[in-house]
Amino acid sequence: MDLLPIVEAIQNTGFAEWMRMSRKGLPIINWMHVVAITTVFGTIFVVDLRLLNYPNASRSFTRLSEEMLRWTWGAFALAVITGLMLFAANAVTYYNNTAFWLKMGAIVLAGINMAVFQFLTFRSVTHWDRDRPTPVAARAAGAMSILLWLSVIFLGRWIGFTKGYNFEVPDEIEEDLFDFGMRLIEAVSGFG
Amino acid sequence: MLEFATWFQGTPVSVWLQSTLWIVPLMQSVHIVMIGIVFVSILMVALRVMGWIRADEPFAAVLNRFTPWIAGGLAVMAATGLILVAAEPVREFSATSFWMKMALILVAVASGLGFRAALTPEKQLAGGDNLHFSGRSKALAVGTVLLWLFIIFLGRAIAYDIEIWGPLSLNQRFS
Numbered sequence: 035m036d037l038l039p040i041v042e043a044i045q046n047t048g049f050a051e052w053m054r055m056s057r058k059g060l061p062i063i064n065w066m067h068v069v070a071i072t073t074v075f076g077t078i079f080v081v082d083l084r085l086l087n088y089p090n091a092s093r094s095f096t097r098l099s100e101e102m103l104r105w106t107w108g109a110f111a112l113a114v115i116t117g118l119m120l121f122a123a124n125a126v127t128y129y130n131n132t133a134f135w136l137k138m139g140a141i142v143l144a145g146i147n148m149a150v151f152q153f154l155t156f157r158s159v160t161h162w163d164r165d166r167p168t169p170v171a172a173r174a175a176g177a178m179s180i181l182l183w184l185s186v187i188f189l190g191r192w193i194g195f196t197k198g199y200n201f202e203v204p205d206e207i208e209e210d211l212f213d214f215g216m217r218l219i220e221a222v223s224g225f226g
Numbered sequence: 227m228l229e230f231a232t233w234f235q236g237t238p239v240s241v242w243l244q245s246t247l248w249i250v251p252l253m254q255s256v257h258i259v260m261i262g263i264v265f266v267s268i269l270m271v272a273l274r275v276m277g278w279i280r281a282d283e284p285f286a287a288v289l290n291r292f293t294p295w296i297a298g299g300l301a302v303m304a305a306t307g308l309i310l311v312a313a314e315p316v317r318e319f320s321a322t323s324f325w326m327k328m329a330l331i332l333v334a335v336a337s338g339l340g341f342r343a344a345l346t347p348e349k350q351l352a353g354g355d356n357l358h359f360s361g362r363s364k365a366l367a368v369g370t371v372l373l374w375l376f377i378i379f380l381g382r383a384i385a386y387d388i389e390i391w392g393p394l395s396l397n398q399r400f401s
Contacts, residue, residue: 192255
């Protein structure tokens with residue numbers, strides 16, 4: 035299915051036009067997106083570390099995760115809303131950007147990891163809620179979560195360097211990046 | 227200052243940082259991860275002052291859990307920030323947001339250290355559900371979180387200095 039017409043329609047909405055034209059809109063939404071994603075990572079990191087028994091197992095996992103995850107979900111909602119706004123402003127560029135799709139993939143994997151933990155591993159929580167080391171599956175979920183959210187942040191930053199309309203990157207560097215990409219493709223495909 | 231930045235941008239160190247294409251995005255990513263760790267750690271201490279989380283734990287336990295992450299995260303951010311400035315000195319030094327950010331970081335760190343020094347032993351050691359902070363402490367906690375949010379904003383705004391500050395942007399004077 036070709037989604038490009040839909041993506042183009044999104045970019046042509048009045049809202050997207052306003053996002054592109056407003057001088058302060060883009061940086062402010064961008065800032066809120068950074069605050070949201072860093073809060074998602076920071077709060078879920080506390081839960082993930084607890085799954086890895088850091089700093090110890092003395093706090094109730096149920097209580098700790100309840101207190102943390104409401105902030106995680108609030109921040110995630112803000113990240114989705116601001117992310118959709120940023121996407122709308124330059125929808126076609128994002129649609130054609132590999133780093134963007136890798137980032138979306140990492141978010142989906144983080145969601146699957148969380149669902150597996152919630153619906154399988156968490157069911158036995160009464161046996162390890164506190165003062166006992168967490169089971170291997172819980173530790174694996176914590177480690178996976180840290181890796182996946184780190185990937186989301188790295189890929190998100192990478193979008194800014196590969197999306198082609200970045201105001202922060204001098205032209206020479208983008209050309210370097212293009213050359214680098216071409217050399218990589220040549221090296222991998224073996225006719226370089 | 228800007229003369230220094232222009233000169234530094236031409237030194238082999240800066241040129242190497244600029245031409246090694248993965249350094250700037252990697253340093254920025256690490257910087258953002260550390261924002262997550264430091265900002266949330268500060269948020270956790272502030273929420274404990276408010277009594278909204280970990281109310282069953284002594285304040286000192288919460289402080290001891292998060293302080294090493296705040297200090298360590300700030301140290302890593304100073305290092306990655308320094309590398310980013312070395313890679314793009316003119317861009318940073320000609321941004322109003324950059325100088326405001328540096329000044330406010332000093333204010334925020336000093337106020338954080340001051341808060342720690344002013345903690346009475348009772349507040350530090352008293353535990354659990356019956357530990358209540360004064361209205362002034364709670365206001366300080368909220369103010370600290372807002373201050374760090376503004377510092378994060380200034381960091382993001384370096385890339386949009388003219389859009390944000392208009393005639394107040396240092397950038398325009400040199401363009």
